[in-house]
Amino acid sequence: MYDKYKRRINYLRISVTDRCNLRCVYCMPAEGIKLISHNEILSYDEIFEVAKTAVSLGVDKIRITGGEPLVRKDIVELVRMIGTLGLKDFGMTTNGIYLKKYAQALKDAGLHRVNISLDTTDPERYRKITRLGDINQVFEGIEAAKKAGLTPIKINCVIKKSKDEPDAQLVAKFCEENDLQIRYIREMDLETGQFWRVQGGDGGECSICNRLRLTSNGKIRPCLFSDLEYDVRTLGAEKAIRMAVGEKPKNGTVAMKVKFSNIGG
Numbered sequence: 508m509y510d511k512y513k514r515r516i517n518y519l520r521i522s523v524t525d526r527c528n529l530r531c532v533y534c535m536p537a538e539g540i541k542l543i544s545h546n547e548i549l550s551y552d553e554i555f556e557v558a559k560t561a562v563s564l565g566v567d568k569i570r571i572t573g574g575e576p577l578v579r580k581d582i583v584e585l586v587r588m589i590g591t592l593g594l595k596d597f598g599m600t601t602n603g604i605y606l607k608k609y610a611q612a613l614k615d616a617g618l619h620r621v622n623i624s625l626d627t628t629d630p631e632r633y634r635k636i637t638r639l640g641d642i643n644q645v646f647e648g649i650e651a652a653k654k655a656g657l658t659p660i661k662i663n664c665v666i667k668k669s670k671d672e673p674d675a676q677l678v679a680k681f682c683e684e685n686d687l688q689i690r691y692i693r694e695m696d697l698e699t700g701q702f703w704r705v706q707g708g709d710g711g712e713c714s715i716c717n718r719l720r721l722t723s724n725g726k727i728r729p730c731l732f733s734d735l736e737y738d739v740r741t742l743g744a745e746k747a748i749r750m751a752v753g754e755k756p757k758n759g760t761v762a763m764k765v766k767f768s769n770i771g772g
């Protein structure tokens with residue numbers, strides 16, 4: 508699929524839940540967010556239908572995200588379903604807290620690799636940033652992902668402004684020592700539309716953006732920094748995808764009506 512700016516759209520990011528076991532300061536308020544009701548959340552069959560349709564239209568890269576994807580019940584089943592689609596690249600973005608438990612099962616179900624979010628290696632700082640997290644679970648999760656072969660493992664590290672910040676430097680050192688690739692993501696604000704290129708990745712560069720997003724309540728979004736969305740339940744998967752590609756903006760501006768936890772970053 509090509510959009511009207513001749514960008515080839517081959518990448519779908521699927522947010523499977525808006526729920527999370529952490530409360531990262533840049534993503535959610537301490538008390539959590541108003542949750543989407545269960546009947547609004549797409550079932551695995553509905554998600555699979557969108558994924559299958561997207562693949563038939565030329566998508567060959569899918570990433571599962573959230574909220575935290577590993578808190579959704581039977582997530583391995585969805586991975587198994589999507590794993591049958593013969594993707595070139597099939598990844599998941601996770602905070603890693605439950606990876607120790609799931610890494611091998613995810614690999615066996617067909618997942619290729621994981622991105623794990625880690626903004627510091629200092630346990631106290633980690634607790635402060637995530638409000639709830641025990642960093643040792645993330646370290647164990649990273650080990651489990653390595654052992655299961657969910658590689659190459661990329662570490663998503665959110666920075667305020669620069670990769671020279673002390674927390675980011677700790678993460679860089681940890682990645683070097685543990686054979687992990689680091690991607691620096693500058694903290695964004697969807698409502699002001701301030702965003703930057705991901706360093707070590709290809710996000711944030713509108714001219715080469717190849718992405719569509721599926722929110723957990725079934726909206727196809729052509730751009731992270733726009734409120735355009737197309738509902739797969741009312742339009743059907745194919746029409747929603749085609750309309751999103753047709754209307755994909757040249758550049759992002761602002762998104763007022765969505766949270767990172769529903770769109771998945």
Ligand code: SAM
Pocket residue numbers: 527533534572573574575576600601602622623624663664665692693694695696767768771772
């Ligand atoms: N819960 C999973 C995790 O944290 O990896 C997946 C969903 S999370 C919304 C996806 C990515 O978005 C994470 O790497 C997170 O650090 C990033 N993120 C969340 N809020 C952000 C913000 N305001 N600016 C930049 N990145 C953000």
Ligand code: SF4
Pocket residue numbers: 527528529530531534535573574575602624767768
């Ligand atoms: Fe949860 Fe990921 Fe948001 Fe942190 S960044 S609160 S782990 S969804």
